[in-house]
Amino acid sequence: MSRVGVIGAGHGVFGRRSDATVQELAFEAFRLAIKDAGISRDDLDATVVAAVPEYHKQRSVAGVVQEYLNLNPKPTWLTEVACASGSAAIRTAWMAIKSGVHQVVAVIGCQKMTEMATAEILALMGRVGEVQWESIFGSTFPGYYAMFATSHMHEFGTTHEQMMQVAVKNHFYGSKNPNALFRKEIQLDKAMNSDAVASPFCVYDCCANADGAACLILAEESRAKALSKKVVWLDGVGCATASMSVLRRPNLVGLPSAVEAGQQAFRMAKVTAKDVKVAEVHDCFTIAEIMAYEDLGFCKKGHGGKFIEEKRSYIGGEVAVNVDGGLKAKGHPIGATGVSMAYEIVKQLRGESGERQVPNADIGLTHNVGGIGQYTFVHLFRRD
Amino acid sequence: MFSWFGKVSFVSYTKVSDFAVHLKDGRMMGSVCKDCGYTTFPPRADCPQGLSGNFEFKEYSGKGKVFTHTTISAAPTGFEDVAPYTIVVVELDEGGRLMAWAGDTVPAKELKIGIPVQVVPRIFEDSPEIKLYYTVEKPGATWKKAPAPHLG
Numbered sequence: 040m041s042r043v044g045v046i047g048a049g050h051g052v053f054g055r056r057s058d059a060t061v062q063e064l065a066f067e068a069f070r071l072a073i074k075d076a077g078i079s080r081d082d083l084d085a086t087v088v089a090a091v092p093e094y095h096k097q098r099s100v101a102g103v104v105q106e107y108l109n110l111n112p113k114p115t116w117l118t119e120v121a122c123a124s125g126s127a128a129i130r131t132a133w134m135a136i137k138s139g140v141h142q143v144v145a146v147i148g149c150q151k152m153t154e155m156a157t158a159e160i161l162a163l164m165g166r167v168g169e170v171q172w173e174s175i176f177g178s179t180f181p182g183y184y185a186m187f188a189t190s191h192m193h194e195f196g197t198t199h200e201q202m203m204q205v206a207v208k209n210h211f212y213g214s215k216n217p218n219a220l221f222r223k224e225i226q227l228d229k230a231m232n233s234d235a236v237a238s239p240f241c242v243y244d245c246c247a248n249a250d251g252a253a254c255l256i257l258a259e260e261s262r263a264k265a266l267s268k269k270v271v272w273l274d275g276v277g278c279a280t281a282s283m284s285v286l287r288r289p290n291l292v293g294l295p296s297a298v299e300a301g302q303q304a305f306r307m308a309k310v311t312a313k314d315v316k317v318a319e320v321h322d323c324f325t326i327a328e329i330m331a332y333e334d335l336g337f338c339k340k341g342h343g344g345k346f347i348e349e350k351r352s353y354i355g356g357e358v359a360v361n362v363d364g365g366l367k368a369k370g371h372p373i374g375a376t377g378v379s380m381a382y383e384i385v386k387q388l389r390g391e392s393g394e395r396q397v398p399n400a401d402i403g404l405t406h407n408v409g410g411i412g413q414y415t416f417v418h419l420f421r422r423d
Numbered sequence: 424m425f426s427w428f429g430k431v432s433f434v435s436y437t438k439v440s441d442f443a444v445h446l447k448d449g450r451m452m453g454s455v456c457k458d459c460g461y462t463t464f465p466p467r468a469d470c471p472q473g474l475s476g477n478f479e480f481k482e483y484s485g486k487g488k489v490f491t492h493t494t495i496s497a498a499p500t501g502f503e504d505v506a507p508y509t510i511v512v513v514e515l516d517e518g519g520r521l522m523a524w525a526g527d528t529v530p531a532k533e534l535k536i537g538i539p540v541q542v543v544p545r546i547f548e549d550s551p552e553i554k555l556y557y558t559v560e561k562p563g564a565t566w567k568k569a570p571a572p573h574l575g
């Protein structure tokens with residue numbers, strides 16, 4: 040069966056973008072991706088848009104994006120699985136191409152999060168969990184991951200300081216990424232003493248809401264080769280789910296959906312965790328990156344704290360993780376994040392990442408989690 | 424009735440609405456599938472195993488062990504006045520889990536995964552409306568129960 044390749048990638052600046060609407064953000068990333076691919080709009084068969092609707096005043100975002108990009112009457116549709124929406128869009132584009140329905144598909148992840156008032160954000164934050172049995176106790180998104188952290192610390196002796204070293208690493212790389220929201224390094228002791236959010240987390244354990252967009256152009260193998268000389272192949276896709284409620288999880292030391300999605304992707308791409316040189320993992324909170332090392336098999340379950348402490352996820356370590364700053368420093372415009380991860384991997388595999396370039400990057404991975412692992416998508420990219 | 428459950432309620436109607444009526448009277452109810460015996464907490468009307476909709480409530484003792492916990496300082500809408508508050512997930516002896524607040528007898532500092540606890544039904548005394556919740560207390564904690572009502 041023919042492969043699916045990425046022939047173009049574009050990324051806007053993440054941050055508080057009070058200068059632009061969501062469709063204007065989408066346009067920035069789209070223009071860059073089309074230029075990067077060296078194709079014209081006419082080469083596209085369809086667009087898949089990723090965005091989480093409840094943050095936008097504009098309803099049905101795919102429609103307004105498709106119009107603003109002057110892509111009518113080509114087909115478009117929206118994918119939504121919370122913070123994993125971007126990877127879900129990539130997966131549906133991959134499926135559309137594999138099935139033979141479309142040959143060239145644009146994937147656009149776009150999100151405006153700062154157009155909401157703080158009160159609206161706080162109300163939304165109170166409904167991220169299962170609302171019937173959990174949100175009524177004031178559970179929050181940081182609170183859920185904090186419960187994972189509590190369990191991980193108890194079971195494996197992981198320390199808060201090890202968690203915070205994830206933030207230190209990601210801000211270090213974020214300081215070198217012109218598209219990142221935060222472009223400053225942070226100090227461990229200062230970060231450890233930031234305001235409490237949900238124990239053991241303080242402010243620096245948490246990623247920040249942002250506005251932003253990213254775009255990929257995917258194509259069927261023969262079209263990809265005809266259109267591009269720098270194709271990066273999407274050779275493995277995995278997707279799995281886990282219970283909405285923490286009350287129904289087997290344990291709180293990992294994400295079962297991430298383990299399953301990872302295994303599917305590795306099997307399909309016929310590679311192992313050891314082969315991965317560069318990875319983008321879903322570090323919405325510091326513990327999430329530590330669990331990702333373990334769930335994906337970069338280290339054994341329970342060894343994630345040591346893994347970061349020993350700097351094995353820095354460039355020069357076993358696998359370079361989130362060297363674009365991750366969600367933590369780059370910002371997390373939820374609908375755009377999965378596409379942004381894929382953008383970084385594509386640039387790394389092409390050797391275009393400048394001072395953040397991972398040497399000999401030939402196989403890269405994205406790990407994109409919706410909510411607290413209700414959905415996880417793992418994608419494996421390779422350059423020939 | 425289900426809107427009685429929680430400081431802030433997001434769900435007014437459910438097939439297990441009588442859960443809240445029982446809780447007001449001091450009883451914590453899980454569910455049992457009458458076809459296959461699947462027992463769980465929180466209760467569910469529809470069996471995840473055999474897809475049966477044939478269930479009945481089963482009273483739980485509220486005894487269990489701490490599964491995990493966190494103390495929330497940055498509170499969402501409707502919880503600002505009680506922050507910081509400690510959320511505890513309890514693994515229940517009879518099967519299933521629940522989320523609750525740590526009560527006065529279990530300060531956050533003494534919370535540890537695995538310690539035995541007693542879940543106790545509560546009512547917000549100073550609220551004009553009925554608002555129900557439960558707290559996690561030391562084993563042996565007791566509370567008042569009303570006689571079992573006849574529920575349609």
Ligand SMILES: [Zn+2]
Nearest residue numbers: 456459470473
């Ligand atoms: Zn059953």
